Amino acid sequence: xxxxxxxxxxxxxxxxxxxxxxxxxxxxxxxxxxxxxxxxxxxxxxxxxxxxxxxxxxxxxxxxxxxxxxxxxxxxxxxxxxxxxxxxxxxxxxxxxxxxxxxxxxxxxxxxxxxxxxxxxxxxxxxxxxxxxxxxxxxxxxxxxxxxxxxxxxxxxxxxxxxxxxxxxxxxxxxxxxxxxxxxxxxxxxxxxxxxxxxxxxxxxxxxxxxxxxxxxxxxxxxxxxxxxxxxxxxxxxxxxxxxxxxxxxxxxxxxxxxxxxxxxxxxxxxxxxxxxxxxxxxxxxxxxxxxxxxxxxxxxxxxxxxxxxxxxxxxxxxxxxxxxxxxxxxxxxxxxxxxxxxxxxxxx
Amino acid sequence: xxxxxxxxxxxxxxxxxxxxxxxxxxxxxxxxxxxxxxxxxxxxxxxxxxxxxxxxxxxxxxxxxxxxxxxxxxxxxxxxxxxxxxxxxxxxxxxxxxxxxxxxxxxxxxxxxxxxxxxxxxxxxxxxxxxxxxxxxxxxxxxxxxxxxxxxxxxxxxxxxxxxxxxxxxxxxxxxxxxxxxxxxxxxxxxxxxxxxxxxxxxxxxxxxxxxxxxxxxxxxxxxxxxxxxxxxxxxxxxxxxxxxxxxxxxxxxxxxxxxxxxxxxxxxxxxxxxxxxxxxxxxxxxxxxxxxxxxxxxxxxxxxxxxxxxxxxxxxxxxxxxxxxxxxxxxxxxxxxxxxxxxxxxxx
Numbered sequence: 170x171x172x173x174x175x176x177x178x179x180x181x182x183x184x185x186x187x188x189x190x191x192x193x194x195x196x197x198x199x200x201x202x203x204x205x206x207x208x209x210x211x212x213x214x215x216x217x218x219x220x221x222x223x224x225x226x227x228x229x230x231x232x233x234x235x236x237x238x239x240x241x242x243x244x245x246x247x248x249x250x251x252x253x254x255x256x257x258x259x260x261x262x263x264x265x266x267x268x269x270x271x272x273x274x275x276x277x278x279x280x281x282x283x284x285x286x287x288x289x290x291x292x293x294x295x296x297x298x299x300x301x302x303x304x305x306x307x308x309x310x311x312x313x314x315x316x317x318x319x320x321x322x323x324x325x326x327x328x329x330x331x332x333x334x335x336x337x338x339x340x341x342x343x344x345x346x347x348x349x350x351x352x353x354x355x356x357x358x359x360x361x362x363x364x365x366x367x368x369x370x371x372x373x374x375x376x377x378x379x380x381x382x383x384x385x386x387x388x389x390x391x392x393x394x395x396x397x398x399x400x401x402x403x404x405x406x407x408x409x410x411x412x413x414x415x416x417x418x419x420x421x422x423x424x425x426x427x428x429x430x431x432x433x434x435x436x437x438x439x440x441x442x443x444x445x446x447x448x449x450x451x452x453x454x455x456x457x458x459x460x461x462x463x464x465x466x467x468x469x470x471x472x473x474x475x476x477x478x479x480x481x482x483x484x485x486x487x488x489x490x491x492x493x494x495x496x497x498x499x500x501x502x503x504x505x506x507x508x509x510x511x512x513x514x515x516x517x518x
Numbered sequence: 519x520x521x522x523x524x525x526x527x528x529x530x531x532x533x534x535x536x537x538x539x540x541x542x543x544x545x546x547x548x549x550x551x552x553x554x555x556x557x558x559x560x561x562x563x564x565x566x567x568x569x570x571x572x573x574x575x576x577x578x579x580x581x582x583x584x585x586x587x588x589x590x591x592x593x594x595x596x597x598x599x600x601x602x603x604x605x606x607x608x609x610x611x612x613x614x615x616x617x618x619x620x621x622x623x624x625x626x627x628x629x630x631x632x633x634x635x636x637x638x639x640x641x642x643x644x645x646x647x648x649x650x651x652x653x654x655x656x657x658x659x660x661x662x663x664x665x666x667x668x669x670x671x672x673x674x675x676x677x678x679x680x681x682x683x684x685x686x687x688x689x690x691x692x693x694x695x696x697x698x699x700x701x702x703x704x705x706x707x708x709x710x711x712x713x714x715x716x717x718x719x720x721x722x723x724x725x726x727x728x729x730x731x732x733x734x735x736x737x738x739x740x741x742x743x744x745x746x747x748x749x750x751x752x753x754x755x756x757x758x759x760x761x762x763x764x765x766x767x768x769x770x771x772x773x774x775x776x777x778x779x780x781x782x783x784x785x786x787x788x789x790x791x792x793x794x795x796x797x798x799x800x801x802x803x804x805x806x807x808x809x810x811x812x813x814x815x816x817x818x819x820x821x822x823x824x825x826x827x828x829x830x831x832x833x834x835x836x837x838x839x840x841x842x843x844x845x846x847x848x849x850x851x852x853x854x855x856x857x858x859x860x861x862x863x864x865x866x867x
Contacts, residue, residue, distance in 0.1 A: 463821060471814075482728075
């Protein structure tokens with residue numbers, strides 16, 4: 170995807186180092202973070218320098234490759250086992266993290282070069298999957314559609330293209346008029362900060378929507394479709410995604426609007442039976458209680474935005490039941506959010 | 519209600535001046551704004567120094583009394599007409615603003631003293647109504663209940679007690695254990711700033727909830743009831759309230775949870791047939807794009823919190839259809855959100 174008309178990927182690997190866009194600095198500053206070790210990359214995942222289902226997967230794969238690159242020959246396997254444990258402990262909900270870590274771990278047992286090749290292959294695959302999701306998704310985007318999306322499931326959340334935004338980009342590039350309502354997505358505002366920045370760079374018309382305003386716009390007939398990403402899809406079609414996704418899905422059902430989830434097959438977790446079995450990450454209260462940003466002069470500040478003496482809850486994700494999902498846009502086609510459709514898809518893979 | 523164990527009302531009138539808590543400074547600073555003229559009070563309503571359905575009503579009544587106090591004898595009636603127009607132009611959605619302005623205007627035509635007496639009577643009435651709403655509402659609050667509320671419909675939104683929070687205060691004071699989940703309520707965060715501050719001062723256990731997390735907590739069985747306030751209740755029971763109320767009502771319906779609206783009879787507008795006829799205020803984009811607050815050292819900053827080059831939408835209210843409302847807790851009792859129940863209530867008044 171493009172920033173100021175130059176092509177970028179969200180994350181790439183070069184000589185043992187992982188380079189990634191510093192997403193915490195966006196939209197105020199476009200800068201890069203360089204990770205010199207797998208532990209650096211773990212920190213980057215934890216602190217959300219890199220975030221988003223697919224990008225976390227790519228980062229985890231690269232972290233595992235870094236571990237292979239760093240591991241002392243005398244203690245190679247044990248180093249890999251420890252690294253795998255550390256990487257998997259960064260964030261519990263995103264399925265792609267576990268998917269990529271396992272794949273690269275298995276190759277790393279064969280050798281360093283294999284680990285790096287596998288991590289690169291997974292990142293390339295991730296970019297290609299995004300494009301294919303976009304192509305399938307574009308078939309259901311009609312000219313003039315007003316699409317609501319939640320959080321950031323664009324190219325910053327993947328290696329390229331994205332999941333929920335890929336259909337939007339391909340629709341726009343194919344000449345369709347689209348308008349995107351971007352949920353702000355408190356507490357970390359990935360919609361208002363990242364998705365809005367992406368769409369702006371791509372030239373796609375959009376407006377930031379306070380999270381509270383989605384149902385109101387639906388009630389006024391101003392939204393035609395909702396597309397969101399996914400952090401993990403259970404075997405029965407339940408979907409874990411950014412907190413607030415569930416509320417949009419319920420509202421879309423109430424107003425009979427199509428509600429699509431977009432994700433590559435690697436986000437489907439056949440070992441998780443239903444949404445109830447998905448571990449939901451609880452993040453620090455400071456994310457709700459404080460906000461960072463820049464003033465009109467460009468100076469950075471972190472301010473209290475709520476009553477400091479009060480407590481808060483901060484679940485990072487919620488689970489949308491399959492019954493609320495119109496369909497899942499995957500890199501292999503659009504399917505129902507059902508156990509049979511998902512298992513058929515994985516078999517066909 | 520109490521702040522640091524001292525009793526306060528949100529707003530009061532003294533010798534032509536209106537004193538009101540500076541709500542934009544909360545929760546970081548407890549200070550007072552003094553309005554010296556009706557135009558000052560109009561500015562205070564517009565800029566949300568004072569806000570909340572009942573408090574806006576009291577402020578509008580006092581503004582009208584100030585106009586009577588200021589009006590030159592030679593041009594008394596014309597001054598009142600102009601003032602009424604200015605006051606009614608401050609904010610379009612809150613019914614209590616129009617209710618109080620009309621009442622005080624009619625008394626002002628009789629004389630200055632009558633105007634002031636009527637404005638004082640309306641403010642007293644507002645405080646009493648809050649207490650009665652609390653008494654009726656307390657009958658449906660069970661020991662141990664976890665109640666979600668949206669925005670601020672506590673004593674800061676009224677002269678005293680509040681609407682949605684009045685049942686909570688009376689339940690807590692009568693010895694019931696209650697826990698309040700306080701929706702942050704972006705963009706202005708009246709939940710996280712005002713409701714949390716109020717509950718903290720009253721000692722009621724609570725937690726701030728990102729607006730996105732309501733349905734997730736409902737899905738986990740962590741919420742027993744939702745109570746919100748109202749800015750205007752149409753004749754058929756549709757309710758205009760802070761943006762996001764509709765989304766909570768839809769989610770509560772989906773999870774079969776009781777969803778109550780609390781408001782004095784003065785919020786019912788028999789001249790507005792349905793929710794479609796309610797004028798919804800659109801507020802400035804800066805409310806969504808920027809946030810103000812204080813850093814750890816107590817210095818105030820206003821920062822950009824979203825992508826500055828993107829646009830946004832900022833409807834201040836939404837309309838919840840009567841079909842989603844379990845009941846309306848009024849100062850005359852708890853009634854159905856239906857045309858017949860509302861018209862009976864107004865007749866009985």
